[in-house]
Amino acid sequence: MNSPVDNVAQLHGQALREVELFLFHEAALADANQYEEWLALWTEDLLYWVPCNADEIDPQRKISLIYDQRPQLEDRIFRLGTRHAYAQRPRSRLTRLVANIVLEDYDATAGGWVSSRFIATEMRHNTQTLWSGRMRHRLVRVDGALRLREKHVFLLNNDAPMGNLTFII
Amino acid sequence: MNQPLIQTSGSWNNAAIAGLVGDGRVHSRVYTDPDIFNLELERIYARSWVFVGHDSEVPEVGDYLTRTIGRTSVILVRGKDRVVRVLVNRCRHRGAQVCEAESGNTKFFRCWYHGWVYDTDGALLELTGDGAYDERMQRNNMGLAEVPRVDTYRGFVFASLAPAGEPLDTFLGATTSVIDVMVDASPTGELYADGGAHKMEYRGNWKLVGMDGYHPVYLHASVLETMHRNPDAGIGATHRSNPFTDDAPTYTRDFGHGHAMLDFREHRLKQYDQHSAFLQKIPGGAEYIAAMHAAYGEERARMLLAISGDPHLGLFPNLQLIHNQIRIINPLAVDHTQVTMIAVRLGGVSDEINAQRLRQHESFYGPSGAGAPDDSEIFERVQRGMLAEVNPWLDISRGMARERIDSDGSVVGRMSDEVPQRGILRYWLKLMTQSA
Numbered sequence: 001m002n003s004p005v006d007n008v009a010q011l012h013g014q015a016l017r018e019v020e021l022f023l024f025h026e027a028a029l030a031d032a033n034q035y036e037e038w039l040a041l042w043t044e045d046l047l048y049w050v051p052c053n054a055d056e057i058d059p060q061r062k063i064s065l066i067y068d069q070r071p072q073l074e075d076r077i078f079r080l081g082t083r084h085a086y087a088q089r090p091r092s093r094l095t096r097l098v099a100n101i102v103l104e105d106y107d108a109t110a111g112g113w114v115s116s117r118f119i120a121t122e123m124r125h126n127t128q129t130l131w132s133g134r135m136r137h138r139l140v141r142v143d144g145a146l147r148l149r150e151k152h153v154f155l156l157n158n159d160a161p162m163g164n165l166t167f168i169i
Numbered sequence: 170m171n172q173p174l175i176q177t178s179g180s181w182n183n184a185a186i187a188g189l190v191g192d193g194r195v196h197s198r199v200y201t202d203p204d205i206f207n208l209e210l211e212r213i214y215a216r217s218w219v220f221v222g223h224d225s226e227v228p229e230v231g232d233y234l235t236r237t238i239g240r241t242s243v244i245l246v247r248g249k250d251r252v253v254r255v256l257v258n259r260c261r262h263r264g265a266q267v268c269e270a271e272s273g274n275t276k277f278f279r280c281w282y283h284g285w286v287y288d289t290d291g292a293l294l295e296l297t298g299d300g301a302y303d304e305r306m307q308r309n310n311m312g313l314a315e316v317p318r319v320d321t322y323r324g325f326v327f328a329s330l331a332p333a334g335e336p337l338d339t340f341l342g343a344t345t346s347v348i349d350v351m352v353d354a355s356p357t358g359e360l361y362a363d364g365g366a367h368k369m370e371y372r373g374n375w376k377l378v379g380m381d382g383y384h385p386v387y388l389h390a391s392v393l394e395t396m397h398r399n400p401d402a403g404i405g406a407t408h409r410s411n412p413f414t415d416d417a418p419t420y421t422r423d424f425g426h427g428h429a430m431l432d433f434r435e436h437r438l439k440q441y442d443q444h445s446a447f448l449q450k451i452p453g454g455a456e457y458i459a460a461m462h463a464a465y466g467e468e469r470a471r472m473l474l475a476i477s478g479d480p481h482l483g484l485f486p487n488l489q490l491i492h493n494q495i496r497i498i499n500p501l502a503v504d505h506t507q508v509t510m511i512a513v514r515l516g517g518v519s520d521e522i523n524a525q526r527l528r529q530h531e532s533f534y535g536p537s538g539a540g541a542p543d544d545s546e547i548f549e550r551v552q553r554g555m556l557a558e559v560n561p562w563l564d565i566s567r568g569m570a571r572e573r574i575d576s577d578g579s580v581v582g583r584m585s586d587e588v589p590q591r592g593i594l595r596y597w598l599k600l601m602t603q604s605a
Contacts, residue, residue: 050537053365060524062365063512065537067528075395075402075532079539084391087542125549159271161368161507164545165536 015108016101022139022146023098023116030168031094031120035077038168043140046070047150050169055134055154065158065165085166092167096120098135111140111149120169131169132156181208183602190598193566193591197555200374205601206503213486213600214239214500218320218327218340220488221245223362223495223511224253225324226272231289234272237499238330243316244268244278245326248290253321255328256291257314267313278313287313323352324360325488325495343577344428347480351490351513353469354478356460359516362495364527367510367535373548375500376597378508380429380483380589382421383567385413388547392539401447403532403539404492407477408433409440415583421568423580423592427485431584437475444475453519460517478515478526483589485596493526494534504552510534510541565590 029038042048050066051057059067068076079085097119106112113136120131138150153169181204189196189205198205219238222245226234233246235258242258244267258266260280267278267287277294278287286295291313296302318329320337322345327337341348352360386393396405412419418435437444448454461470483489489496499507512530514523533540555561568586575581582588 052367052535057365059527060520061363061514061527063367063527063531063535064365065367065531065535067531071399071402072528072532075398076539078398079391079395082391082394084389084394085539085543086388086391087546159368161370161509162536163370164542166542169537 011108012103015106016103018108018146019103019106019114019139020098020101023101023114023137026148027096027098027118031096033080033088033091033094033167035080035168039073039077041148042070042073043142043147043149044070045149046073047152048073049151050153050155050165051158053159055158065155066153066169080166087164087166090124092164093123094120094167104136106139109141111138111146113138122167124164129163131165133158181205186601187598190594191562193569193587194562194564195590195594197557197561197563199594199597200376200552201503201555203503206374206500208601209500210239212603213597214330215241216329216331216334217486217600218318218329218334218337219486220484220497221255221319221326221328223324223360223513224321224326225361225363226511227253229274231274231276232272233268233275233289235268235270236497238316238328239500241330242266243328244313246289248288250290252290253319253326254290255316255319255326256287257316259314260285261293261311261313291315323348340426341484342424342426342428343579344424344430344482344484347430347482348490350473350476350480351478353465353473354476355515355517356457356464357517358464361514361516362511364493364512364514364523364530366512367494367538367541368507369510369536369541369545370501370505370507371545371548372504373506373545373552374503375486375498375506376593377548377551378483378489378498378506378544379593380421380431380481380489381587382413382419382431382584382589383587384547386411388543389540391543392533395539400443404529406444406447406529407437407479407492409437409443412436413584415585417584419584421582421584421586421588422575423588425578425592425596427483427593427596429483429485429589429592430579431481431589432581433479433481434472434476437477438472441471441475444477448474448522451519451525452521454522457518457522478513483593485593492534493530506548508541565594 026041048068052063052065098116100117102115104113104115116135118135122129133155136152139146140149189199221236227245227247230247230249233244235244244256244258247253258268260267262283262285265280265282267280284297288294293308293311316328317332320327352358412433420432422430422432461474479492480490487498493512495511497509501507512527565587568582572580572582580588
């Protein structure tokens with residue numbers, strides 16, 4: 001018979017596994033440039049935030065690389081889906097690893113905040129580019145399934161000149 | 170013996186350079202030849218007025234940032250006397266850079282190599298082990314070098330590495346009233362270049378950035394399609410309908426000195442009511458409109474609000490004022506360019522108005538924007554294409570027959586005309602063939 005401590009660990013393990021599988025699924029859709037399917041992971045209210053120049057900036061006073069609420073994210077996905085988003089023609093080929101996943105302020109029933117790290121390798125025009133950083137996901141449970149309400153991406157190089165970051169990071 | 174039309178190597182003489190820019194055409198070597206690039210650093214970046222920064226970037230005593238004038242690293246710093254100086258970032262002893270940080274606040278600059286210390290006004294404060302020197306070491310004359318000429322217009326700090334040359338106001342000419350459009354988008358005339366910077370780089374020549382009203386319909390078709398979905402989305406909220414057709418009251422303008430503008434003023438004034446309604450939906454919008462009318466009077470306020478602080482002006486060689494950004498073009502190599510897009514904040518308006526301007530900027534500019542990455546993509550494609558030596562000429566003749574001269578002396582064409590390209594290259598040629 002399991003001790004109460006074992007039960008807590010087991011429940012935590014189950015919650016972590018569910019979150020992991022969600023983040024892996026999100027990463028796979030982004031890697032495959034499946035924009036519409038990726039967008040479907042999100043809740044109606046959302047924030048997709050990639051700060052610029054530093055990690056902790058006030059987005060109301062400083063520009064970000066991406067600060068999308070639903071209308072802006074829908075425009076982004078719409079534009080990428082047109083035939084004229086030339087910085088994604090050809091599209092970036094991507095493969096990313098998501099790791100160091102930690103349930104921060106998280107409840108298996110309601111959801112909460114999850115932190116992680118990633119490395120994304122991008123191949124385009126015969127050039128391989130490495131992207132990496134920290135992520136913070138805010139997940140909520142809607143109709144039994146996890147959905148994405150907020151995603152913050154803190155790129156390691158967000159203070160440096162960069163080329164083309166038009167794919168889903 | 171056949172004389173090659175274009176020199177293929179070695180030193181370029183003035184006649185050969187002059188042969189690169191023709192009537193409505195330009196040779197690819199202007200953008201691909203490393204020797205031409207080195208001459209540009211010498212004859213353009215080391216002589217002309219070059220934009221360094223805005224004085225609002227260093228508001229407090231000791232605030233500094235580092236920038237480059239061609240290959241020369243400089244420090245823009247506000248001294249204890251509150252004067253903003255442009256100092257050469259190079260220790261007077263053995264040449265190490267004394268400041269490696271991009272920006273910050275300091276009481277002094279200390280060279281890590283042998284410990285020499287300089288004041289924020291450049292003066293040498295500490296000469297380590299100075300018993301080793303006699304009177305031949307002129308301490309008073311060993312401060313960080315100041316850039317020979319520095320002048321400002323409405324907070325925009327320009328510097329020239331050349332001790333002599335035309336004054337800044339002659340260089341800027343009629344563009345000052347266009348620069349005003351950006352600053353006077355604030356009812357208090359206060360512009361703060363403190364909204365953060367998008368830094369992009371592309372593998373292409375620095376002059377490819379240019380100023381082009383022909384490409385948006387084609388290269389940015391995806392953005393125009395997005396604007397059709399929602400007229401208030403992104404930069405659509407400034408452009409309002411399609412200003413890039415030849416029947417729109419929008420113009421290209423060449424001010425001389427390589428300064429060029431996409432002039433949207435007349436078009437946007439026609440969209441004033443729509444733009445005003447858009448602003449009034451933002452908290453503080455109605456107050457902003459009222460403050461602008463009180464500050465500038467109805468006629469000018471309407472124009473300033475309609476144009477939305479977007480002069481769409483390029484000042485040769487390295488500054489552009491576009492939408493909500495101060496853009497610096499930084500040549501790294503003949504085929505490598507860095508572009509810094511500094512977002513500005515208006516004084517005297519609500520935080521919500523400024524935040525909306527940041528969101529609008531992000532929508533199009535920066536590495537994840539809907540527009541700027543497509544620009545970089547095509548610049549790189551142009552750079553690769555230009556390496557072809559068969560028919561190496563680029564055509565820039567569009568609208569040559571319909572140019573006219575405006576009352577302020579500027580050359581004016583339709584929005585899609587290549588007036589800016591011709592104007593920029595005319596001035597480029599003048600600088601490149603001028604003796605020192």
